[in-house]
Amino acid sequence: MARKVTARRVWMSTAAAWLFGFLIFLPILWMVLTSFKTELEAFSMPPKFLLFHWTTENYATVQERSDYFHHALNSIIIAGGSTLIAMIIAIPAAWSMAFAPTKRTKDVLLWMLSTKMMPSVGVLVPIYLIYRDFGLLDRRAGLVMILCLGNLPIVIWMLFTYFKEIPKDILEAARMDGATIGRELVYVLTPMAIPGLASTLLLNFILAWNEAFWTLNLSTLDAAPLTTFIASYSSPEGLFWAKLSAASTLAIAPIIILGWFTQRQLVRGLTFGAVK
Amino acid sequence: MATQQTQVLGRALLTPAVALLFIWMIVPLAMTVYFSTLHYSLLDAETWSFVGLENFRYFLTDPAFLTALRNTLVLVGSVLAITILLGTPLALLLDQQVVGRSIVRLMVIAPFFVMPTVSALVWKNLLMHPVSGLFAWVATLVGATPIDWFNDVPLFAVILIVAWQWLPFATLILLTALQSQDEEQKEAAEMDGASALSTFIYLTLPHLARPITVVILIETIFLLTVFAEIFVTTGGGPGLATTNIAFLIYTQALVQYDVGNASAGGLVAVVIANIVAFFLVRIVGRNLEA
Numbered sequence: 001m002a003r004k005v006t007a008r009r010v011w012m013s014t015a016a017a018w019l020f021g022f023l024i025f026l027p028i029l030w031m032v033l034t035s036f037k038t039e040l041e042a043f044s045m046p047p048k049f050l051l052f053h054w055t056t057e058n059y060a061t062v063q064e065r066s067d068y069f070h071h072a073l074n075s076i077i078i079a080g081g082s083t084l085i086a087m088i089i090a091i092p093a094a095w096s097m098a099f100a101p102t103k104r105t106k107d108v109l110l111w112m113l114s115t116k117m118m119p120s121v122g123v124l125v126p127i128y129l130i131y132r133d134f135g136l137l138d139r140r141a142g143l144v145m146i147l148c149l150g151n152l153p154i155v156i157w158m159l160f161t162y163f164k165e166i167p168k169d170i171l172e173a174a175r176m177d178g179a180t181i182g183r184e185l186v187y188v189l190t191p192m193a194i195p196g197l198a199s200t201l202l203l204n205f206i207l208a209w210n211e212a213f214w215t216l217n218l219s220t221l222d223a224a225p226l227t228t229f230i231a232s233y234s235s236p237e238g239l240f241w242a243k244l245s246a247a248s249t250l251a252i253a254p255i256i257i258l259g260w261f262t263q264r265q266l267v268r269g270l271t272f273g274a275v276k
Numbered sequence: 277m278a279t280q281q282t283q284v285l286g287r288a289l290l291t292p293a294v295a296l297l298f299i300w301m302i303v304p305l306a307m308t309v310y311f312s313t314l315h316y317s318l319l320d321a322e323t324w325s326f327v328g329l330e331n332f333r334y335f336l337t338d339p340a341f342l343t344a345l346r347n348t349l350v351l352v353g354s355v356l357a358i359t360i361l362l363g364t365p366l367a368l369l370l371d372q373q374v375v376g377r378s379i380v381r382l383m384v385i386a387p388f389f390v391m392p393t394v395s396a397l398v399w400k401n402l403l404m405h406p407v408s409g410l411f412a413w414v415a416t417l418v419g420a421t422p423i424d425w426f427n428d429v430p431l432f433a434v435i436l437i438v439a440w441q442w443l444p445f446a447t448l449i450l451l452t453a454l455q456s457q458d459e460e461q462k463e464a465a466e467m468d469g470a471s472a473l474s475t476f477i478y479l480t481l482p483h484l485a486r487p488i489t490v491v492i493l494i495e496t497i498f499l500l501t502v503f504a505e506i507f508v509t510t511g512g513g514p515g516l517a518t519t520n521i522a523f524l525i526y527t528q529a530l531v532q533y534d535v536g537n538a539s540a541g542g543l544v545a546v547v548i549a550n551i552v553a554f555f556l557v558r559i560v561g562r563n564l565e566a
Contacts, residue, residue, distance in 0.1 A: 013372040017380045020366055024443065025383035028390065030410060031398045043408045089296060092289035100286030108294065110557050115301045117553030119501040121522040122546040125529050125539050126307035149300040156293060210391040212504035217530060231393040234508045241401055248394040259389035260382050267452045270494060272560050275449050275487045276456055
C-alpha cells in the first residue's frame, strides 16, 4: 500500500518538475530552434516548432556580417584576463587570512565584501572620465581592470572559504616533519586547494563573461565583448531574428555548460558561504 | 599558533589586495562626491562652478527621480516576490524524488547563465513580439488578444525578464538549503501524524528563513542596479515608464552629459545600496563565527 502511494507521488512530482523545468527552459530552447530557421520562418505565424527547413546558414552569416570571433575573443580576453589577475592578487590574500588570521581578519573580510556593495552606477561618472582621459575607453585593458576589481572581493571570499576548510592538522603534521613553508605550499596545500581554485576560477569567469553594465558603457567596437555585440542587434537595422538567435546561442552556449558544472560552487560563491 | 614569521608574511601577502580594493573604493567615490557639488557638463566642459548641494536638491526634486525610485522599488519588489514565491515550491518539488532530476535541474538553472543582453533580446523579439512572438501565438490559441508588452505593460515586461533570470538563483539556493535539512526530524514529524502542510509550516519554513533572507539581500543588491535589460529592450521608455535609478543616472551621465547631477544621483544609489548591504554584511558576518 505504502509503496503504491509513493510510486504515484514520484510520478506526479516528476510530471510537475518536468513541466516547470520545460517552461523555464523554453526561451532558451526557442532561441536555439530559431537559430536554425530561415529569417522568413523565424517570423512565421503560427510558429514552426520542429517542422521547418533546418539550416546552419545563420551561423555563417553572423560571422560574415560582423566578425563574431573578434567579439568572442574580446570576451575571452576580458573575462579570462580579469579573472586570472584577480586570482593572482587574491590567492596570497586569502591564504594569509585563512592560515595566519589576526584579530582584524574578520573586519577586513567584511570590508572587502562591502566594496562589492557599491553600485557600479554610483561611480560610473568618474570611471568614465578617468578612462576617457587615459584613453582607456573601448580598450580591452580598461575592461580587464574594472572587471578584475569588481570580481576581487568575490574571488577572495570564495578562496578564503575553501582554504579555511583545509584541515589544519595536516599542516601541523607537515611542519612537525620539518617542512618549510615553501615545501608545505607545494606538496601539502596546493594539491588540496586545486579543486577550490578551479571552481573559483570558473565561477568568476562566468560572472565576468556575462557582466554587462561596464562593457556596455565602456566599449563600443574594438574592445566590445559579446554582451555589447549582442546588444547591437537591438537596433532596428540589426533585427534579424534567426541571426540574432544564432549569435546569441554562440554567445551563451559555452557559459551555460560551464555553469552547469559549477552549480554547487555558485551557491557557495554567491552567498559567501552563508547557505550550505 | 601562527608564528611571528607567518604573521609578517601574512600581512605582506594581504597588502596588495587591500591596497587595490581601498583605491578602488575611495578614488571613484571621492571623485563622485566632488563632482556632485559642481555644476559640470561635458558638453560645456570649460565652464564649471561650485554649487554646493544644488545638484542633490535638483536630483531629488526632479519628478523623474520619484518615478525612477518608484520603478526601482516596484521592480525589486516584484522580482523578489516572483522568485521567492515560485522558487520555494520549485525547490520543494526538486527536493522530491523526481525521475531525471538532474536534467530538470539543469533546465531550471540555465537562465541564470544567459547574459542579460541575450535574454532581453530573446524575450523582446522571440517571445513578447505582439505579432510574431510565441506569447502572441499562445494568446490567439486561447482566443485572447495578444498583448503589446513593451507598449501596454512595459515595466511588467521588464519585471518578467529579470524574474526569469533570477528564479534559478532563488531556486538553487533554497534547494541547497532544503537538502541540508534534517531528514530524521521530518520523518519523526510524519510518524507523529503531522500533515505535509504543518511539517512545511513548522519545520521547513523556519529552516528556509535564513536562505530566504540571503536570497532577498543578494538579489536586492543586484536588482537595484538592473541596467542591461532596460538598455536593450525599452531604453527606459515609453516616457519614463521603465526608467529605474540606475538607468536615470546613466542617461544623465552619458546621454545628457550632466556630470554634476549624475554624480549626485550616483551617491543616492550608493546610499540606498548600503542600507541593504548593512543587513547582508551582518548576516554573513554572523556566519563567520560559526
